[in-house]
Amino acid sequence: MAVGESSLGRLRPIPGVRLGTVAAGIRKPNRRDLVLFELAEGAHCSAVLTRNRFRAAPILLTEQHLAASCHPRYWLVNTGYANAGNGAQGLSDALSCVRRVAEQARCAVPEVLMFSTGVIGEPLPVDRIVRAIPSAFAELTDDAWEAAAHGIMTTDTRPKGTSSVISIEGRPVTLTGIAKGAGMIRPDMATMLAFLATDAVLDPVWARQALGAAVDVSFNRITVDGDTSTNDACALAVTGRSGVRIDGAGDSGRRFLAALSEVCRTLALAIVRDGEGATRLVHVAVAEAADEAEAARVAFAIAESPLVKTAVFAGDPNWGRVLAAVGRADIADMELERVRIFLNDLCVAENGARSGSYQESEAVARMSAAEIEIRVVLGRGDAATSVWTCDLSYDYITINADYRT
Amino acid sequence: MAVGESSLGRLRPIPGVRLGTVAAGIRKPNRRDLVLFELAEGAHCSAVLTRNRFRAAPILLTEQHLAASCHPRYWLVNTGYANAGNGAQGLSDALSCVRRVAEQARCAVPEVLMFSTGVIGEPLPVDRIVRAIPSAFAELTDDAWEAAAHGIMTTDTRPKGTSSVISIEGRPVTLTGIAKGAGMIRPDMATMLAFLATDAVLDPVWARQALGAAVDVSFNRITVDGDTSTNDACALAVTGRSGVRIDGAGDSGRRFLAALSEVCRTLALAIVRDGEGATRLVHVAVAEAADEAEAARVAFAIAESPLVKTAVFAGDPNWGRVLAAVGRADIADMELERVRIFLNDLCVAENGARSGSYQESEAVARMSAAEIEIRVVLGRGDAATSVWTCDLSYDYITINADYRT
Known part of the structure; x- marks a missing residue:
């Protein structure tokens, strides 16, 4: 795939x-x-x-x-x-x-x-x-x-x-x-x-x-x-x-x-x-970080989370998993209240909670595309970076469990 | 499972x-x-x-x-x-x-x-x-x-x-x-x-x-x-x-x-x-590290590698993936020649290569148990640690793609 x-x-x-x-x-x-x-x-x-x-x-x-x-x-x-x-x-x-x-x-x-x-x-x-x-x-x-x-x-x-x-x-x-x-x-x-x-x-x-x-x-x-x-x-x-x-x-x-x-x-x-088993391309964009290293740390924490990647495979707008990944990116003084999470143009989380205007159907629509953007705005500074990844699917397991044997 | x-x-x-x-x-x-x-x-x-x-x-x-x-x-x-x-x-x-x-x-x-x-x-x-x-x-x-x-x-x-x-x-x-x-x-x-x-x-x-x-x-x-x-x-x-x-x-x-x-x-x-989708328990034991933090870094690099975890799911003694994980654990002066990798009691890699006595059938036998040990001896010091993980299977995807929806 x-x-x-x-x-x-x-x-x-x-x-x-x-x-x-x-x-x-x-x-x-x-x-x-x-x-x-x-x-x-x-x-x-x-x-x-x-x-x-x-x-x-x-x-x-x-x-x-x-x-x-x-x-x-x-x-x-x-x-x-x-x-x-x-x-x-x-x-x-x-x-x-x-x-x-x-x-x-x-x-x-x-x-x-x-x-x-x-x-x-x-x-x-x-x-x-x-x-x-x-x-x-x-x-x-x-x-x-x-x-x-x-x-x-x-x-x-x-x-x-x-x-x-x-x-x-x-x-x-x-x-x-x-x-x-x-x-x-x-x-x-x-x-x-x-x-x-x-x-x-x-x-x-x-x-x-x-x-x-x-x-x-x-x-x-x-x-x-x-x-x-x-x-x-x-x-x-x-x-x-x-x-x-x-x-x-x-x-x-x-x-x-x-x-x-x-x-x-x-x-x-x-x-x-063409990532092994990929069915979706994910652009993880992190903005308003204190510096680029911090932006990259957050972006990779999201992009490498198996829970985020399986949610993307399922087309599930599970922003809670994105939030949890941001939280474990080892940034000491991160303030949850300032963080905003977007799926493409749609704000799904702000002020430490689901966005007030959140509608599940709109979020699901964004997640069903072949290429999606998860944008996280940290509210800490001017630095930004982008990381690209794919979802984690059954085929990744098939390919890597079968490869070599 | x-x-x-x-x-x-x-x-x-x-x-x-x-x-x-x-x-x-x-x-x-x-x-x-x-x-x-x-x-x-x-x-x-x-x-x-x-x-x-x-x-x-x-x-x-x-x-x-x-x-x-x-x-x-x-x-x-x-x-x-x-x-x-x-x-x-x-x-x-x-x-x-x-x-x-x-x-x-x-x-x-x-x-x-x-x-x-x-x-x-x-x-x-x-x-x-x-x-x-x-x-x-x-x-x-x-x-x-x-x-x-x-x-x-x-x-x-x-x-x-x-x-x-x-x-x-x-x-x-x-x-x-x-x-x-x-x-x-x-x-x-x-x-x-x-x-x-x-x-x-x-x-x-x-x-x-x-x-x-x-x-x-x-x-x-x-x-x-x-x-x-x-x-x-x-x-x-x-x-x-x-x-x-x-x-x-x-x-x-x-x-x-x-x-x-x-x-x-x-x-x-x-x-x-009882890890999501687990079919095998893996004990990653790292010995002869310079200090415990280093041992833990190596152990988690192995335990969190999706490639190692899918190989374990397949029962494939793919020690090359273990070696690659050790190599990316960010230890600056690691010497490949000193590292030895064991599956339970069986030495599968030493001197930077497959062990001379390696027999695929013996390695496969070790990997087919429900509980296996991957032991990595670094040859750098006296510190050791253990980390436990499970394999990465189709059911992990099923559980996390279906959960919440």
Whole structure:
């Protein structure tokens, strides 16, 4: 199940990026499961990686390679197995795959990054991946983002991708991104897997900062089940092939950052819409907080409450559960009387009680939409934030009780 | 559904405590839903109340009354409606009920405490409660703890209670307790509702400290869904009728505290066994942590992970999900290589990977029991703690999507 339409818009090629997607038989037969990205010489790259203390082998390797050079030539991505919790063998397996790419491309090993997603704690089938690498090279072509979006899926029910074109002084700059993720979603400074590219000319240091800022308002503001993955990563390739230079401190920088944030937010929302078992998308908006950290604490307390999420699944305007979640968000001097709760435009609670104008039928109408907003106004200050989540349904249990067995 | 046997052992009367349970028709007809406790003159009382910032009206009233006197004569308990999120009306409604009890008993209003549980945000049916109070008085008798255990249930599928008798210098001291709670369970310095009584002679200050300590190792170490209720309360009545004086600083104090902790733990585990939708009881034991706070953080990260809980429901020894939960417990310098994970006696992960001796069939056998232990050894220090939780099943969704509608 998933919320809303499943159409993938047109994913525009980024000059300087080629992609090859193949079926390597990693975990299931006849399924596209291995993606190779090739970045043209001179491209640079930033990545935001998971904050989980237990990082998968490919994440450790990628971090190490990025520290050696910000000009990687290849990203190798597999689905099926996460290669996390595999100890020294995991690192050696990831290195074997990366070495094979370097060998074929005649580049240095640190010029290859690797990203993996899937089951934790089972060994990577290195042989099958290594055997498929030549076909991935043979497939490399620039207009192949859609196949790649399919190739990185795990429990996702649909591919996720988006493109954006902005005009800087009359010249087009393109941004394209794809993402995967449906469960174990509570990114902390990173997401599940997301791969972005642009043909803009960007200073590498500024690109890294811009990616961090964009991730903060997108992937770091979604949650499906509160679990942060060991493999989360969001990478941005900058090819510069448009020849359009972005001035980080100027207007073009602001506009590029806005476009990058929007691309990230589109992908992040696509992940929540396809959250495991999701039937509804919930936008939790918290306003009038003392500071943004407080707003985020309240928003996540609501967005991660199983009681709120099952009420949303049932279409039940159970604002009492929202109130209880706000109350346990660990804000010492919160005053119940100032808090107001809205379902979309409808005020359902104020002055510590049900709103005087409350009508159950109106509240039920708001809750029956596929996308709903729970807005909480704290009456404490000027800060606000948004978090997106989905409901908790029978299918979440089915998917996670059956997955792996 | 619930885990294990449902038999309620013999609940021993406590001299100086009488109970009356009636069907007041509060939310459902013909269901025992109102309980009156009468404490003999001279008894004293402590209570640990919810830390949720939004506290229900009865909690606010009870706190105020306990501050005025630690010698309340009555506890009035209703199920059906929580009387939380009802603003000024909620307080006035609670006061009306309490006033009626005081009137009938000819005692002062602050000598009556009130506890409510049920749906949040809907008004208390004061008339029906007030009308039933005389019958509750008429029912008062000392050997009626079992009926009271039934009378405080909400989504519970079974009553919860236990008694303990210890011998102090050859003379018996009795402790009896009952509890309710099945969802919105993540107590923070308090539980859902638990009512305890003893005939020991205790210093009131020491009794309060002992209750806090007992709650800390029992009700504060369980979680069903991570949600802290607005109405949590655990109250202890001390009647002194056994004439046996407990020396808080001496051996009898240590033994009484151990018995009180054990009674609380028995009730806390009964709550988890009856957790909404529970099919398995999970004991999460964390050892070799740097300090107890760290141990608790890791234990709750595991116990509250929907991915771990659905794996337990499926009987799937998915230690990778346990590892990922440990990794997101926000412990900065955790070393993956030192962590070991056990299912009961079986080591399933060590050195950052699946244990060398791992056999899927052995792990599956451990996971198929009704009660399982997930033990995580951090290799960082000497501190340890235990947290108990249940699995996440289809029935949790059913119960919480249907409740209230």
